[in-house]
Amino acid sequence: MSAVALFDATALVFLAAAFVLLAATPPRDDGISRGLKYPLLIGIGLLIFVSLSNVLEHAGITQVLDEYEDYAEVLFVPLVAYILYSRSSAEQLRLAEDAEREMRREHELLMSVVETTPAGIVVAETGGTVSFANDEARHVLGLPAPSFPVQASEAVAADLTAIVASAPVRGIRYRGFAAPEGAWYAVSATPLSGSLSDTGGSWSSRWIVARASCSKRTASSSARTSRTSGCWPT
């Protein structure tokens, strides 16, 4: 037996064994998934066919498979490329889904913090368009149920425009927002960085935090309790 035939026989035995082992391996998402296992089996199957053809040819048995051997060889490299590309795409998709889930979780957490905080939080633009306001801010600004963006009333819009124009500011005392009690608020505002609009232009919105500084003591007891926490002396 020539060295070439010996090498071919060795290849055939190893590849056949690899095929059997791989076929017996249970597919798992974190290991060899179905999408990887079966194309890999096809790839090894192609190589088995090539080796079988070589063994039959070099052992002097028959050359009948030789003309088909070329097809198997030509198919092998694109098949490997397909396996790698599909696996890579599947992994990237899974990572993107994981990232999206994590982002949603963080968003829900942040929203629960924002919605339950006793400070009013507003995202507003010059002109009084409110892109977001939490419960407390909606109460202070007299905005309707959460449906954004919404245009604030004329008086509130003027206040918001003044604050937006002066941003960034931190902890200034502000009397306004057309509050019926004429309450004082500690107001902080900062420009929102980044480009959030579809046009790619800079976003003119400001993140405003308004905390009740000292509301009129004529408010009801329960209201006073909630609205005078952290009250500044005026």
Added chain:
Amino acid sequence: MYQESEIVDLLMVIFLTPIMVANVRAIHVPDKRWFVGGYLAVALGYVFTVLEGFIAPEALNTAEHLSHAVVGALFFGGALSMFRSARARVSEQR
């Protein structure tokens, strides 16, 4: 002399391998080194197949078939490694 199909094989290896490199780095498959090694041995076999049409036909033909044996051994190693790790996971779950 070389055959057209051998040239096609070699060209596909030359043009597709650089694209595959990025994907191989990105994917997380246990024991992928075995299969990467096997693919490289296949590619080397294609090179030998074409070269044997020009120089040292006997030696390069032997080298080509030797590369086939290496491919078989590497793929067997990869399959065995995957099979063992899958069995180990099943045993852990029990």
